[in-house]
Amino acid sequence: MKPAQAPGSDAFPVRRYDLVKEFTIALVITALLSAGLAGLFSSPDETPITLAAWSTAAPNDFTATAVAELAGTSTSAQYGPPYNHTPGAGQKIGPVSLQRAAGVRIPVDPAEDFVLQPLRHSAEPPEVTAALTEWNAASADQRQSWSSAYADALGKAPDGDPAKVGPGDYGPVPVLTAHLLTLAQAGSLDGQLLGRGRFYQTDFTKPMLFLADGSYLSDRAAEQHLTGSQWGMMNETGDYPGQAWLWLYTFWYQIDPFTTSKNADAEIWAIMAVLSLALVLVPFIPGIRSIPRWTRIYRLVWRDYYRTRH
Known part of the structure; x- marks a missing residue:
């Protein structure tokens, strides 16, 4: 049968075409393929690591990190710009320190922000109120002495367990860190470090710094092959490949x-x-x-x- 001709034209043959049918078939096939391939090849949806999860899974590591914050020996406390004015801190290119050139743009006092303020803003039992009063009344040298002594004692205790720490002059530090652990395990510490009077709680800087000061986060990163020595920048969680185009950047770290x-x-x-x-x-x-x-x-x-x- 001779194909139908367009009105007024003998040059171009035409035929009926169901555009809606073709569109529907293409849409269904594309949707099924997308869902199937995503299920097979997409990266896993890992549960976020929170302060509550950390303090529950590794309470001893959490306590040791809180003591380091009070002692001013944690990574955050000694990081320098953009968080604090630590003398000599900051990476350099030759004589130029990029961090110090940018200055302190996000002020963070780990002892105050991560430990003391959350304790003050919580429903404090009498012993915590007394411990805070004792801490506030002490000199900087005395606070350092208490914190350092307790950090050393935790390092010598079996598994770093605070319950197995030997006697010593630790001042109010054991009471403060024990109550902070209780707050963290209850989930309230996450909210306190995020809130701070802001309506939108989207700034995770402080909880992230606190987490990074402990060993729990780095241990989880190593398990997921995400550290710098494991080409972490171009990896996804687990054994899934990630941003392969970052290979050149990651290469230099090896x-x-x-x-x-x-x-x-x-x-x-x-x-x-x-x-x-x-x-x-x-x-x-x-x-x-x-x-x-x-x-x-x-x-x-x-x-x-x-x-x-x-």
């Missing part, structure tokens, strides 16, 4: 001298900045910009065009 450098982050950032700039400037660099013309690789890419041209 070789000397960056594996042991205290300034590795700043140094690698500088290297990647130079490489990125070089990539942008390739069309303007004599010699390099002529490589495609010299190798004639374009004739291979466009071989069909050149085959018909000659």
Whole structure:
């Protein structure tokens, strides 16, 4: 049968086409494929690590970290800009300290923000009120002495268990950290570090810093192959591949001298900045910009065009 012709035209044959039917079939197939492939290949939805989860799973690590915050020996307390004015802290590129140049933009006092304020804002039992009063009345040297002594005692106790710490002059530190552990396990510490008078509780800086000061978060990261020595930047949780395009950035962390450098982050950032700039400037660099013309690789890419041209 001769196909129907468009009105007023004998040049183009036409046929009936059910656009709605085709669209529906394509939509259903695409949806099924997307759902199936996502179920097979998507990365796992890991449960967020909270202060409550940390303090419940590793209470001894939580207590030791809280003592380090009071003693001013934690990573956060000694980090420097943008969190605090720690002398000499901050990574450098040669003589230039990028962190110190930016200054303290997010002030954080770990002892006050992570331990003391949450205790003051909670429903304090009498012994906690007395412990806070004793802490506030003590000199900075006395506070340091109490905290350091208790940190040393925890390090010597079996499994770092506060219940097995030997006698000593620890002042109010055991009472303060024990009640902070209770707050954390109840889930209220997460809310206190997030809230602080703000309507939108989306700033996780303080809970994240507190978590990072302990060993629980880093241990979980190692289990999931996410640390820098495990090419972590281009990994997803578990054995799932992640951002493969970050291989060049992650590569530098696997070789000397960056594996042991205290300034590795700043140094690698500088290297990647130079490489990125070089990539942008390739069309303007004599010699390099002529490589495609010299190798004639374009004739291979466009071989069909050149085959018909000659």
